[in-house]
Amino acid sequence: xxxxxxxxxxxxxxxxTMESMYGVSRKLxxxxxxxxxxxxxxxxxxxxxxxxxxxxxxxxxxxxxxxEIKDEVIKHITNFGKNPKYADNPxxxxxxxxxxxxxxxxxxxxxxxxxxxxxxxxxxxxAMQRYGKPFDKLSKEQQDEIKKKFPQIIAEATPKTx
Amino acid sequence: MASKFRKKKExxxxxxxxxxxxxxxxxxxxxxxxxxxxxxxxxxVNVQLPYADQVQKLEKKQLVSNIFVGVPIEKYQKKYGKxxxxxxxDKFGTVEDIQPFILAERNARREELRPLMITSIKADKDVNxxxxxxxxxxxxxxxxxxxxxxxxxxxISQNKE
Numbered sequence: 001x002x003x004x005x006x007x008x009x010x011x012x013x014x015x016x017t018m019e020s021m022y023g024v025s026r027k028l029x030x031x032x033x034x035x036x037x038x039x040x041x042x043x044x045x046x047x048x049x050x051x052x053x054x055x056x057x058x059x060x061x062x063x064x065x066x067x068e069i070k071d072e073v074i075k076h077i078t079n080f081g082k083n084p085k086y087a088d089n090p091x092x093x094x095x096x097x098x099x100x101x102x103x104x105x106x107x108x109x110x111x112x113x114x115x116x117x118x119x120x121x122x123x124x125x126x127a128m129q130r131y132g133k134p135f136d137k138l139s140k141e142q143q144d145e146i147k148k149k150f151p152q153i154i155a156e157a158t159p160k161t162x
Numbered sequence: 163m164a165s166k167f168r169k170k171k172e173x174x175x176x177x178x179x180x181x182x183x184x185x186x187x188x189x190x191x192x193x194x195x196x197x198x199x200x201x202x203x204x205x206x207v208n209v210q211l212p213y214a215d216q217v218q219k220l221e222k223k224q225l226v227s228n229i230f231v232g233v234p235i236e237k238y239q240k241k242y243g244k245x246x247x248x249x250x251x252d253k254f255g256t257v258e259d260i261q262p263f264i265l266a267e268r269n270a271r272r273e274e275l276r277p278l279m280i281t282s283i284k285a286d287k288d289v290n291x292x293x294x295x296x297x298x299x300x301x302x303x304x305x306x307x308x309x310x311x312x313x314x315x316x317x318i319s320q321n322k323e
Contacts (some may be wrong), residue, residue: 015198016197021226021310022312022313023310024217024311028307029302030307099295104289106287109321110214114318
């Protein structure tokens with residue numbers, strides 16, 4: 001009896017995969033509506049991030065390193081109209097990623113991760129200031145309140161097909 | 163009197179009873195039987211996920227549909243070449259097959275779960291964004307808007323190699 005049970009036990013031990021799935025979550029914009037008007041966004045409210053096919057990076061028309069993305073995004077969304085180069089206020093701040101068809105996936109994920117990092121840091125700071133707790137410990141309503149103040153507006157330009 | 167004490171020292175340690183061993187083994191067996199998730203798809207493409215640290219855990223596996231993107235494994239390289247390909251379930255697919263795939267996945271779920279479905283893109287770290295952008299475009303057209311870029315938990319500097 002015990003032998004059979006052992007055999008089965010070893011079989012299940014070997015076939016078990018206990019991995020959990022992790023990933024960067026994202027919501028795509030709904031399919032374009034032909035009657036929809038294209039909103040006009042002021043240039044100062046857009047932080048332009050470009051990645052070319054050689055995985056090189058440009059932030060607002062100047063070559064940059066991946067380590068700069070987070071700080072630039074934080075400066076952009078927490079500017080509150082002080083610096084004329086950055087956004088008027090967080091609700092209007094847009095981060096725009098443009099990439100080439102030849103850009104590698106890992107570079108894209110790196111850039112995306114850094115932008116999310118910036119947003120998470122800003123939201124966490126706000127949560128600590130307002131409620132004295134980190135963002136993920138807040139209730140749903142409190143989280144929504146902070147999300148409303150610092151919405152994540154990440155636009156992606158569709159790469160041009162040649 | 164003295165013989166009484168001597169008697170106790172003899173005989174050595176008694177054997178441990180193994181009567182409860184099957185119970186323990188059965189308990190473990192049931193645990194693993196319940197916890198086991200059988201791999202439901204064969205791997206046709208090589209996928210090495212990129213690293214990211216701002217990740218979320220995907221809790222409900224039954225809501226997730228997987229799209230694999232990567233270079234075909236050696237066995238299939240003769241037939242399908244070394245360019246990154248899309249794998250949907252057990253078959254190689256093209257960008258055109260994504261919409262039927264998503265619709266089929268949607269039909270397999272109960273009505274109330276359908277809006278919660280997530281599409282997980284499991285792409286190799288070295289594929290080009292062109293193919294990913296095509297997939298995203300197709301997903302947008304069928305309104306499968308919740309996506310997840312599967313990645314390993316780790317520092318992004320590990321992506322550079």
